[in-house]
């Protein structure tokens with residue numbers, strides 16, 4: 251089970267867009283994927299579900315003492331085959347303040363006690379540098395950091411690195427799989443400058459795939475769809491497809507689990 255945190259506490263950099271579409275891309279390729287919404291703003295949850303469809307959430311798993319439920323009970327099957335989601339709740343914000351040292355491992359423990367492991371767990375991290383992010387990093391093996399191609403692209407990234415460094419003491423296996431430049435405009439000078447700055451800072455840790463600014467990525471959630479369903483021929487679809495493949499290649503994993511399986515099955 252590969253657990254990947256999509257993290258950058260700066261808002262609007264494309265965490266949710268990346269979490270939603272990366273998870274969908276992996277599921278479409280045949281990988282059993284669990285998407286967990288750790289942000290109390292619940293944008294990932296709302297991408298796939300109407301509020302009235304949801305009765306239990308991640309808050310029932312992580313918050314409080316008695317009567318907590320298992321992660322297993324908080325999963326919802328999405329309309330995409332192989333993709334389940336654990337929704338967020340406004341109470342998740344409470345975790346940012348009062349979590350004891352032991353309680354910081356609740357997410358990790360919850361993942362470990364799933365009866366049927368996933369190939370991938372994608373964590374959409376919150377828009378704050380708090381204990382919820384720490385909890386996500388303690389439960390993860392990889393981190394993908396989306397960075398918007400705008401003025402001061404690296405703003406806040408130093409603080410994020412500090413948080414990652416702190417999490418690496420108790421969880422040395424967690425590291426950054428890649429920095430992802432998002433909201434890229436080919437013809438805007440500011441975007442080229444931002445890309446240069448990010449590459450200067452992180453070198454080949456920067457994904458070759460750039461996520462271009464694409465209006466279909468913005469409208470897809472209103473239809474409760476991934477980009478692949480909403481606008482399969484869009485730049486957004488193409489870019490997230492490339493990202494999924496680049497990520498799988500960085501992890502030395504096959505781009506298509508199903509096809510490989512079938513081939514193997516038929517010799």
Ligand SMILES: Nc1ncnc2c1ncn2[C@@H]1O[C@H](COP(=O)(O)OP(=O)(O)O)[C@@H](O)[C@H]1O
Nearest residue numbers: 261262263264265266267433462463464467468
């Ligand atoms: N590549 C993109 N092109 C166009 N709009 C985007 C793109 N990525 C994100 N957005 C939009 O920007 C806003 C913030 O993105 P989001 O993924 O929610 O960021 P975060 O989760 O980091 O706050 C959303 O309205 C989203 O639809």
Ligand SMILES: [Mg+2]
Nearest residue numbers: 265266289293
């Ligand atoms: Mg978000």
